[in-house]
Amino acid sequence: MLNVSEVINDRYKITRIIDADGGMGQVWEAHDLRLSRKVAIKTVKERFIKENPQASTIFQDEAKLGASLIGHPNIVTVLDYGKISGNLVPYDFIVMEFVEGITANEFIKNYKVKIDSETYYRLCLLISWEICKAIKHSHDNNILHRDIKPSNIFLSKYGVTKIGDFGLARFIDAATRAHSVNQFKSAPYASPEQWSGQKHTRGVDKYQLGATLFELFTGEIPFNVPFLAQMNCHLNNTPNAPKDINNAISDDLSNLILKLLSKKATDRPALWQIYDVLCKELLGTYSMKLSVAEESKEVIYKINKITEFEKEALATKNPVSYSYLDFNECLSESLQLLLAGITKFSIQKKASSNQQNKQKIVTE
Structure with a gap:
């Protein structure tokens, strides 16, 4: 339906396809020209529209339902909805938050x-x-x-x-x-x-x-x-x-x-x-241990930016550990490390939770 570099509704410039084989349609990455941000755009397949007269209504329902859930941090946000006249039949699209x-x-x-x-x-x-x-x-x-x-x-x-x-x-x-x-x-x-x-x-x-x-x-x-x-x-x-x-x-x-x-x-x-x-x-106190001996300066910078481990401790190239009382902070930072390509770390839930929220970094 869409093509790379195509601009729809004078606002969304298509940059690449993300999912060509979705159940109802396709998902594209686009650039929001007005707000200068990445967005995801979902369309209904023309074949599905032809076979199911209710497809447009179903798709519009999705947009409304998704929009009604806006604000929850664990649900992808629906940002916009529209309809375009395609080559064969008009088709609907939904603009969603782009999750990197x-x-x-x-x-x-x-x-x-x-x-x-x-x-x-x-x-x-x-x-x-x-x-x-x-x-x-x-x-x-x-x-x-x-x-x-x-x-x-x-x-x-x-x-x-x-x-x-x-x-x-x-x-x-x-x-x-x-x-x-x-x-x-x-x-x-x-x-x-x-x-x-x-x-x-x-x-x-x-x-x-x-x-x-x-x-x-x-x-x-x-x-x-x-x-x-x-x-x-x-x-x-x-x-x-x-x-x-x-x-x-x-x-x-x-x-x-x-x-x-x-x-x-x-x-x-x-x-x-x-x-x-x-x-x-x-629930409990967690400890994160990082091995940085073989990491480059670029990786050390990423670790420091994500976890706030002190640069001085990381610069020693010795294993470093950090304790958290907040499980969400520890585990969220761990996910961020993984998605940044950093895997040489481990986390453990400590037996005692009667410790300070964040202890000082120690080198081993």
Whole structure:
């Protein structure tokens, strides 16, 4: 539909395509000529519009729903909506906040093998905590997502997790239009209700959250089988306990993830239950240890800018450590380090929390 360098509505200049194979359309990176900033633009595929007369209405619903969630730090912000006359048919577009960073899917595939198991586990706890906050906020506003999966979760370079693509969202009391699992390529995360064509409720988001957390913590999808076998597994089978795959996961968290994957929506726990378990796992004093002996001046500068480790301590090229009482600060800074290409660090949750918020940096 769009072309690089094309300007739409005299404001947004297309710079590159981000996702050519989205369920409903495509996602592009663009430059906002008025405010001089990067934005993401989502369009509806012409084929989808032809096949579904309601596509434009559905897409406009997405824009309105996304806009109603503006202000939450863990939800991608919708900035604008418009319609363009295309070559064949008019098509809609949504302008969204451009999140510089990676998806949770990329985080799992690229970083699970690069950092130690405890560091990875602690970062997953923070990501999961922020996902839960976003879903709870949308549910509190009677909005469903219906397509929660790692590729729709973004980790920004500022260490913040955001859920994007409310393309399937609907007001709960009006959720009557269904979309096939196959069409949106979300089989590993689809709930039994989606496979059987039932009305979507909050339980769909809970199940998809369970499948997403399962993969986040274990690196595996709940049922690692071909597409044609996915439906039977989600309707009839129980996955292995996450703790059996990753023994760093607590018993409580592992059990709740399995409960989120219950076949009956009424058996799935409330969001506050998973939120409480995540909070209990997160709360405490943390220590970050960095190895800088082989790092360049440019990397040392990045570390200093992200973590505020003192330049003098980093300049010694000895390992340095730092203690935090605020888990969010420690884990957020750790994500920022990863996204800046820095992996030679580790974080640990300390046994005692009766320490000062930030201790002085010590060299070892």
